Amino acid sequence: MKVVVLSGGRSSEHEISLASGQAVAAGLVEGGQEVVEVKIAKDGTWTSGGEPVEVVPGAGLLEADVAFPVLHGPFGEDGVTQGALDTAGIAYVGSDVLGSSVCMDKLTLKRLCGFAGMPQVDFVQAFTPGWQAAAADLEHPLWVKPSRLGSSVGIVKVEEFEQLEAAVEEAASHDPRVIIEANSSGREVECSVLGNEDPETSMPGEILSDSDWYDYEAKYTEGRMNLAVPAEIGEQTTAKLRRLAAEVFTLAGCAGLARCDFFVEENGSILLNEVNTIPGFTQTSVYAKLWEASGLNYPELLNRLIELAIERHASESTHSF
Numbered sequence: 001m002k003v004v005v006l007s008g009g010r011s012s013e014h015e016i017s018l019a020s021g022q023a024v025a026a027g028l029v030e031g032g033q034e035v036v037e038v039k040i041a042k043d044g045t046w047t048s049g050g051e052p053v054e055v056v057p058g059a060g061l062l063e064a065d066v067a068f069p070v071l072h073g074p075f076g077e078d079g080v081t082q083g084a085l086d087t088a089g090i091a092y093v094g095s096d097v098l099g100s101s102v103c104m105d106k107l108t109l110k111r112l113c114g115f116a117g118m119p120q121v122d123f124v125q126a127f128t129p130g131w132q133a134a135a136a137d138l139e140h141p142l143w144v145k146p147s148r149l150g151s152s153v154g155i156v157k158v159e160e161f162e163q164l165e166a167a168v169e170e171a172a173s174h175d176p177r178v179i180i181e182a183n184s185s186g187r188e189v190e191c192s193v194l195g196n197e198d199p200e201t202s203m204p205g206e207i208l209s210d211s212d213w214y215d216y217e218a219k220y221t222e223g224r225m226n227l228a229v230p231a232e233i234g235e236q237t238t239a240k241l242r243r244l245a246a247e248v249f250t251l252a253g254c255a256g257l258a259r260c261d262f263f264v265e266e267n268g269s270i271l272l273n274e275v276n277t278i279p280g281f282t283q284t285s286v287y288a289k290l291w292e293a294s295g296l297n298y299p300e301l302l303n304r305l306i307e308l309a310i311e312r313h314a315s316e317s318t319h320s321f
């Protein structure tokens with residue numbers, strides 16, 4: 001297959017995406033695929049080998065069989081790029097416009113999960129009627145987040161209620177949609193999901209870090225985070241967490257891949273934190289490490305994702321609309 005790997009992008013996760021993109025490109029070559037790398041600059045322009053790349057409706061993309069968006073955050077992981085690829089008529093790895101945008105927006109995903117009875121922390125949307133009073137009732141410390149971002153950018157942990165306004169302002173400087181969440185004191189356990197209609201789940205892994213919470217530094221400073229696989233949460237909780245991961249994947253309309261992140265509390269209850277449709281994707285990123293521990297190596301994982309993209313594209317092209 002000829003695979004276009006898209007990396008970079010307009011979001012603050014640009015550099016993280018470049019690292020993931022490079023690893024994915026190398027892994028695909030190792031797995032026997034032909035790779036064309038397309039870099040998306042911070043100003044949104046697409047280039048390949050320094051030459052501009054155009055996305056033309058119905059014209060495919062660089063005569064490739066499939067595209068692999070390795071983009072994080074706004075414009076890349078939220079359905080915008082997926083829409084451009086749909087417009088070009090090209091198969092691509094991962095979730096479609098709907099699944100991508102639902103998962104990118106923490107508020108929307110949480111509301112959907114609320115309807116479905118998925119266990120999660122309580123939350124309030126800032127600037128909606130009565131939001132301050134509602135936030136005061138949530139379990140503190142509060143977590144204030146831009147609804148559609150990642151890599152912990154713009155997140156403030158609010159210990160004192162007086163700090164709430166400032167935190168909300170900070171989050172709102174990234175996204176006018178701001179979510180305020182109750183605290184979970186649970187352990188952070190993540191599960192990788194792979195598939196389309198009938199997704200498979202990896203062994204869950206626990207994030208162990210010496211920092212107070214899993215902030216940007218802890219995520220991307222070498223040696224600051226340790227992944228314990230399998231997470232030592234017992235057989236029953238493991239099975240339940242994997243079931244919830246597959247459930248939320250389907251509920252949110254995901255395809256191909258997602259990393260589903262949970263809190264596992266002292267009493268064994270499992271709360272969904274978030275779903276990442278394009279998680280960090282180097283060989284040592286959590287998504288790939290969890291599959292490695294579950295018996296699927298990096299090039300195999302990438303090849304499976306290509307297959308799933310082709311399958312989804314083929315099945316979608318049979319729909320009448």
Ligand SMILES: Nc1ncnc2c1ncn2[C@@H]1O[C@H](COP(=O)(O)OP(=O)(O)O)[C@@H](O)[C@H]1O
Nearest residue numbers: 121143149150151152153181182183184213214
């Ligand atoms: N409700 C919460 N309770 C406890 N810790 C939280 C909560 N929300 C976020 N955190 C901490 O902040 C980190 C980043 O939050 P998350 O919602 O995963 O944002 P991002 O999309 O940027 O990864 C989490 O990994 C966790 O360490």
Ligand SMILES: [Mg+2]
Nearest residue numbers: 151152261274
């Ligand atoms: Mg997270």
